[in-house]
Amino acid sequence: MDASTFKSNQYVRFCPGCGDHAILAALTKAMAQIGVPTCETVVISGIGCSSRMPHYLNTYGFNTIHGRGGAIATGVKTSHPELTVWQMSGDGDCLAIGGNHFIHEIRRNVDLNICLFNNRIYGLTKGQYSPTSPKGFVSKSSPFGTVERPFIPAELVLGARGTFFARTLDVDMPTAVDCMIQAHQHKGASVIECLVNCVIFNNGTHNWIADRETRADHSIVLHHGEKMIFGKDQDKGLKLSVSTDGETHGRGLIPHLVVTTADDPDVLVHDAHESDPTLHHMLAMMGQEDQSLPIALGVIRDVEEETYDAAVNRQINEVRASSKAKNFDELTATLEQW
């Protein structure tokens, strides 16, 4: 079993240079390492460029309707928890038309691996702004710039009480593969925000970190149990600060993350398994609105809670074990009848 085991015979129709090619490559590699057979792997998608993914994978797949992949994947996994279920979605599919299903699959903690391809644009409909496009973004549907505030996917995930959140980048294959494997290992709704470039309609949207020259200084790849160190020369670290008002640009005693030197004894050690999401939230928000901090990649949050699919099936089994009526005829026998 290797990556080619998971590739279908379909010609891949992503645009040349599209970040989705990289995610496809990472996914087949991850699936091979995970080792679940193709017949027990299901890939569900909605509509959009990213949602073409099932066609290129030699697993069971279902390319459904716009925004509903989350609900359909919930049905597959809940009814058949023995299957490994992936959901492929984009920033429009998942956060606009499918936003309700997205927050509820996370809230319920359905054991799904959700790849959220974020290119901050509607590509398949040829270039409208999306819920993650930055304010002021000029697109075909916002010729004078958007006046909307964008979603930051991590905030939604944590706000919906998410148990797993990771962030990857199309040009960082090892991190993507690693996050996908960890997402599979995590029991519950695992969201991987895949930052991808749309070469046609939003080229360079993630250049701040995608650029080879600056990536190491503008991003940090988090690993559970390891110190938060980054930079081209691995000379920078992250620590918590609750320093006084003058030093924190008016943020007072609110704890916040700051960049320090790698040898600072206060450099934090990443604990993805901490159930309190406060620090995870701070890590996920780094570099989103304030570029003084690096953008966090890797698995930011990974905590255990009972999954919806397991709980539903457990409850059914408990009731069945203790119930008197075992089948339809025994059920009708309990009716008042004459």
Added chain:
Amino acid sequence: MKNVVIRFCGDSGDGMQLTGNMFSSLSAILGDEISTLPDFPAEIRAPQGTLGGVSGFQVNLGQGVYTPGDKADVIVAMNAAALKVCVTNQLFHDHAIIVVDTDTFTKADLEKAQYTTDNPFTELAIKETVQVVPVALTSLTKESLKDSGLDNKSILKSRNMFALGVVCWLFDRPIDKAIHFLEEKFHKKPDLIPNNVKVLTDGFNYGQNLALSVNQIHVDPRDPRISSPASMAGSASEKHTLIAGNKATAWGLIAAAQRCGKRLFLGSYPITPATDIMHELAGRKDMNVMVVQAEDEIAGVCTAIGASFAGDLACTSTSGPGLSLKSEAIGLAVMAELPLVVIDVQRGGPSTGLPTKTEQTDLLQAVYGRNGECPVVVIAASNSANCFEYAYQACKIALENMTPVILMTDTYLANGSSVWAIPQLNDLPAIEPQSVPQSLKGQYNPALRDEHGVRYCAVPGMEGFEYRNIGLERDAQLGTISTKPENHERMVRARQAKIDRIAEQIPLLEVQGNIASDTLLVGWGSTEGHLRAAAQELNCAQVQLNYIHPMPKNTAEVMHQYKKVIVCELNTGQLATLLRARVQDVTFLQYNEIMGQPFAVERIVSAVNSKL
């Protein structure tokens, strides 16, 4: 008397639905045929004592019962507001008996019910032929429970049991059976039993005191040689029970799942009047039913589609507004050719409309309401008990033909009850879900069809059958995405042909009544009882459609046999529209009501006699 119609009415907190259901069950056990009509306001608890808060429960019992009855022979009114509603809406016959709680005629109560004088009887100008029986229900109940230790509020809540006791006497129901039934009803709350039994018994004994002024009503016992028309399914089963439509629907799904060895999955979202189906199934984990209460109507159907893709018998239950929301996803199931059962318990529309009232206005939405050429099977139950049979058939058709099936019921069937002949699972028709021959291992794709045009079905977990399903058009040979012009037309026609062929699997129309008459009443779904009763009075023929898309093969032939064909519906003519498109050279006349209520037999009869 052959049959009697009784209506219980009171505040929505007075327990009228419970009282009505108990009396109906009691009568059914004693051998009466039953048809019930719960009629309640949309508010859970409207202001007490007001006209808007009146909740009713009507039951017709006896022999030859097809409907809950147009008007009541006996009214039990728990307060002045209920009395007023019954009079102003003409809910009873001229020779009716009205039992009313006169303790509720205080100044405040009368004001709340918008009386302008202090004598409701004269103010309402109740005809002299009506026998009014004033009963001090409230004080009698208080007296009955004075040593119970219950607080005043709990005592007042027991008034309905006193009323039930009086009614049991009035109809000469043996009190011991009623007590036994009460004990069964409250077996999970045994501490409630003694007080309820006491009030019920005191009510019954009080009835005997009334004997000087009121005559008891004797309903003719059933002739055991005549089979019950209330169970039109005509099963040979010996055992019967009273069942509400929504419960019958839920149990039909359970039976179908067990008959074919699949797990039943329901994805649903609460909506009146369909929610009881979800309640029932959520409580049937003992039957291995999986229920997902989804985040919205769309997720309800989509979780079901996911479960269907993974191999379960998948269903979603809703009402009209929910059916609108589910349209796109039903189209997906059509395109992906997956089995799916959609239950539409119709209510008054459009938009939020009349959520607690009945109507047949979703028919064209069910048949046509999707983008593209998007055929599904549409079937309809026609009494509360046969919701079981049609839910079962919906599952059978869906699984065997890889198609969505929309099952239409409505508020009237869903909340009403009728007598159900309890079947044995093995006596139900076999269900053979579509599968895929092992010989296709390694070569399978979702475009491959059997000799009936039904695509082969592989499900995740099957090694060597991995495939990709889509809502996009697929190539008729390869099963992959295709935008080729000829292929699209070929696939559109293949999907339609698959549905059309289902006409071979469904029963032919059977005309009832005086088949030699030149007049035919045509209906569909829940109006069957009313139309059959009307046809009897009119001495004409009557036919009811349970299968609407596709239609039974002899539909045109039947329509051509009659000079005058009158399509009667609780909408502005939706079946008539379909029939005009499908049956040539017949003039379809129409009789329509859109009042949120079932038909009244006498209105149909007079309309047919005078106008049509």
